[in-house]
Amino acid sequence: MSKPDNEKLYRIAFLNHGKVYELFCTGVCTSGLLGFIEISGLELGDKDSLVVDPTEEKMRDEFDGVEVLHLPLHSVLRVEQVKKKGQMVIRERESGEKVTPFPVQPGSRTRP
Numbered sequence: 001m002s003k004p005d006n007e008k009l010y011r012i013a014f015l016n017h018g019k020v021y022e023l024f025c026t027g028v029c030t031s032g033l034l035g036f037i038e039i040s041g042l043e044l045g046d047k048d049s050l051v052v053d054p055t056e057e058k059m060r061d062e063f064d065g066v067e068v069l070h071l072p073l074h075s076v077l078r079v080e081q082v083k084k085k086g087q088m089v090i091r092e093r094e095s096g097e098k099v100t101p102f103p104v105q106p107g108s109r110t111r112p
Contacts, residue, residue, distance in 0.1 A: 009085060012039055013078040014071050015093065022089040023059060028079055031070050039069040043085050059088050 013022045026041030044060050063069070 009043070009082050011078075011080045011082050011086065012071075012076065015075045015077065018093060020077065020089070020091050020093055021059075022091075023063070024082070024085045024088065025069075033070055035073050036070040037073060037076055037079075039071060040067065042066060042069065044088075053087065055090050056088050058090065 007026050010025050010028050011022060012025060012028065013020055015021075024043040025039050026043065027039065029038050030036075031038040042063055044063060045056060
């Protein structure tokens with residue numbers, strides 16, 4: 001998909017089911033839903049084009065038909081304004097982190 005010269009392009013990195021997703025979009029703002037970021041104009045490429053990258057195909061399948069994506073604030077790792085679209089990425093979260101991401105798994109909370 002080509003974008004007009006005056007339209008901004010963003011790369012968003014966020015946590016999704018224990019993996020880091022990086023995708024491109026044309027709109028980022030605070031959501032009307034408290035505690036969420038609104039992502040719109042997902043740049044997923046044409047469904048009819050030949051796909052060489054299985055990650056791009058997986059992203060297309062997962063986000064097909066999504067007009068607006070509402071991401072919890074705590075899952076967003078990075079928002080960058082970029083000049084051109086790069087490759088979409090799904091990667092494992094880096095190991096060795098000492099801080100548990102919020103929220104913790106249900107049932108893991110201890111009572112005083």
